Amino acid sequence: xxxxxxxxxxxxxxxxxxxxxxxxxxxxxxxxxxxxxxxxxxxxxxxxxxxxxxxxxxxxxxxxxxxxxxxxxxxxxxxxxxxxxxxxxxxxxxxxxxxxxxxxxxxxxxxxxxxxxxxxxxxxxxxxxxxxxxxxxxxxxxxxxxxxxxxxxxxxxxxxxxxxxxxxxxxxxxxxxxxxxxxxxxxxxxx
Amino acid sequence: xxxxxxxxxxxxxxxxxxxxxxxxxxxxxxxxxxxxxxxxxxxxxxxxxxxxxxxxxxxxxxxxxxxxxxxxxxxxxxxxxxxxxxxxxxxxxxxxxxxxxxxxxxxxxxxxxxxxxxxxxxxxxxxxxxxxxxxxxxxxxxxxxxxxxxxxxxxxxxxxxxxxxxxxxxxxxxxxxxxxxxxxxxxxxxxxxxxxxxxxxxxxxxxxxxxxxxxxxxxxxxxxxxxxxxxxxxxxxxxxxxxxxxxxxxxxxxxxxxxxxxxxxxxxxxxxxxxxxxxxxxxxxxxxxxxxxxxxxxxxxxxxxxxxxxxxxxxxxxxxxxxxxxxxxxxxxxxxxxxxxxxxxxxxxxxxxxxxxxxxxxxxxxxxxxxxxxxxxxxxxxxxxxxxxxxxxxxxxxxxxxxxxxxxxxxxx
Numbered sequence: 001x002x003x004x005x006x007x008x009x010x011x012x013x014x015x016x017x018x019x020x021x022x023x024x025x026x027x028x029x030x031x032x033x034x035x036x037x038x039x040x041x042x043x044x045x046x047x048x049x050x051x052x053x054x055x056x057x058x059x060x061x062x063x064x065x066x067x068x069x070x071x072x073x074x075x076x077x078x079x080x081x082x083x084x085x086x087x088x089x090x091x092x093x094x095x096x097x098x099x100x101x102x103x104x105x106x107x108x109x110x111x112x113x114x115x116x117x118x119x120x121x122x123x124x125x126x127x128x129x130x131x132x133x134x135x136x137x138x139x140x141x142x143x144x145x146x147x148x149x150x151x152x153x154x155x156x157x158x159x160x161x162x163x164x165x166x167x168x169x170x171x172x173x174x175x176x177x178x179x180x181x182x183x184x185x186x187x188x189x190x191x
Numbered sequence: 192x193x194x195x196x197x198x199x200x201x202x203x204x205x206x207x208x209x210x211x212x213x214x215x216x217x218x219x220x221x222x223x224x225x226x227x228x229x230x231x232x233x234x235x236x237x238x239x240x241x242x243x244x245x246x247x248x249x250x251x252x253x254x255x256x257x258x259x260x261x262x263x264x265x266x267x268x269x270x271x272x273x274x275x276x277x278x279x280x281x282x283x284x285x286x287x288x289x290x291x292x293x294x295x296x297x298x299x300x301x302x303x304x305x306x307x308x309x310x311x312x313x314x315x316x317x318x319x320x321x322x323x324x325x326x327x328x329x330x331x332x333x334x335x336x337x338x339x340x341x342x343x344x345x346x347x348x349x350x351x352x353x354x355x356x357x358x359x360x361x362x363x364x365x366x367x368x369x370x371x372x373x374x375x376x377x378x379x380x381x382x383x384x385x386x387x388x389x390x391x392x393x394x395x396x397x398x399x400x401x402x403x404x405x406x407x408x409x410x411x412x413x414x415x416x417x418x419x420x421x422x423x424x425x426x427x428x429x430x431x432x433x434x435x436x437x438x439x440x441x442x443x444x445x446x447x448x449x450x451x452x453x454x455x456x457x458x459x460x461x462x463x464x465x466x467x468x469x470x471x472x473x474x475x476x477x478x479x480x481x482x483x484x485x486x487x488x489x490x491x492x493x494x495x496x497x498x499x500x501x502x503x504x505x506x507x508x509x510x511x512x513x514x515x516x517x518x519x520x521x522x523x524x525x526x527x528x529x530x531x532x533x534x535x536x537x538x539x540x541x542x543x544x545x546x547x548x549x550x551x552x553x554x555x556x557x558x559x560x561x562x563x564x565x566x567x568x569x570x571x572x573x574x575x576x577x578x579x580x581x582x583x584x585x586x587x588x589x590x591x592x593x594x595x596x597x598x599x600x601x602x603x604x
Contacts, residue, residue: 063463102462134403135395135460136472136565140549170438170552174387174394175457175563177552185475 060099104131118158248293390435395460397575442556475548531594
């Protein structure tokens with residue numbers, strides 16, 4: 001009898017543990033990871049050698065209406081968030097190969113953070129909105145230049161949520177919905 | 192000595208901290224387990240026991256029809272107090288109420304409250320001078336309230352439910368119509384035209400000063416006139432003046448008018464100087480497959496899930512569903528976009544241009560086929576000049592109209 005009881009208790013206990021484990025995993029996913037280099041794995045080791053660079057592909061607009069890739073070297077940063085930040089900084093600086101930059105002059109990146117679920121929140125200065133020419137085509141170019149540049153270079157970034165001046169906006173400038181995160185749009189790119 | 196003492200002290204403190212941490216950890220575990228239980232099991236325990244009372248409405252030119260649907264036969268008591276109609280439905284606490292949009296020209300608001308063994312649904316009208324016909328239907332059980340302005344056609348205000356099918360439509364006296372199927376009002380569908388931007392929200396600008404908001408209104412008014420002249424459709428504009436209407440309100444105007452088609456008219460702008468021609472868009476599902484699947488599930492199972500969702504959250508769920516209303520019409524929207532693109536290509540000589548998809552806010556909540564027409568590029572000086580000319584605006588309106596007609600022809604086949 002005693003052993004039976006023990007077995008039942010043991011079984012119940014292991015079930016409890018299992019449920020707790022499942023729960024902790026699901027709860028863990030909800031938590032956001034800030035820009036602090038906490039969740040870094042492989043790239044952390046190379047933090048000593050800051051002079052190293054890495055190649056990223058930026059997407060700019062061309063006269064054919066499509067986004068075109070442009071390779072750029074950025075300093076190798078230890079954290080994913082810093083790499084992503086550097087990439088967006090480079091992107092808004094404009095093309096070096098004669099493509100069209102779909103960003104108003106003076107656009108700056110304010111902040112960028114990535115959640116564990118792979119959503120990058122990219123916060124731009126108010127210039128992005130205020131100086132934007134508006135128009136469906138222009139807005140689509142701006143948004144997917146950002147989205148594709150981030151998702152293409154960083155596997156961990158699955159989606160991009162664009163913020164302006166620290167907050168969410170309904171639209172960029174009257175057309176494209178900014179209330180949800182974007183996935184990349186390969187159909188807008190010509191390689 | 193002091194070293195030893197210090198170490199002893201340290202280790203004691205460490206012990207104490209460890210114990211505290213263990214205590215905190217075990218407390219945490221208990222809390223998480225309780226939460227886990229509440230989140231994962233409680234909904235399942237209750238999910239099958241919560242029947243739903245659904246409230247929804249439909250607006251007709253002469254009256255507003257309000258449905259109260261319940262899984263069990265409805266036992267109701269209706270009272271009229273000035274401009275308020277109080278419907279008392281016997282139902283115990285386990286029932287949940289799910290309210291869709293009911294508001295119309297006559298109905299100001301519909302609210303509900305929970306009594307001890309009943310729900311009280313209060314219907315606030317804009318005018319105390321109204322009458323109400325009540326019908327009871329079964330399979331599913333529904334209480335139908337036809338609310339109309341002025342006195343009842345029968346001359347009396349009998350609020351006891353009749354067990355008969357409510358008429359499809361009525362004539363202007365509010366009497367049941369015997370020729371409902373041939374009534375123009377029941378067949379006359381509504382096309383909603385949305386002139387983009389307005390007021391302080393000017394949209395894009397041309398080099399020579401043309402504003403998107405002005406061009407869109409001009410073309411929309413011309414398009415409205417052409418449709419009215421040639422087709423037996425009702426046309427509603429989201430704005431007829433230079434005012435700003437929020438994007439979500441534009442979709443709401445379409446939905447509250449039970450729109451059959453939604454056309455948002457815009458003038459385009461690009462960072463490319465040479466960008467020209469028309470671009471007709473329909474909504475892109477800005478979602479991964481997983482998200483789309485989840486939404487599809489939500490839409491298909493929303494009635495089953497309502498029981499599991501707290502009342503205060505139901506509005507949010509409804510909002511999310513409405514936010515994605517367009518997803519059900521993407522195929523038709525793409526066909527409509529194609530028909531219009533083809534006509535505009537012919538007008539502007541961009542023969543090979545195809546339709547496009549983008550996540551436009553204004554299209555998301557529209558519950559009918561919907562497209563956004565970028566007539567031409569206001570950012571291109573040559574096209575800007577054209578866009579402000581009456582002749583070109585007329586041609587554009589005609590092309591959109593032709594596209595519309597070819598879509599209607601395709602859909603009716």
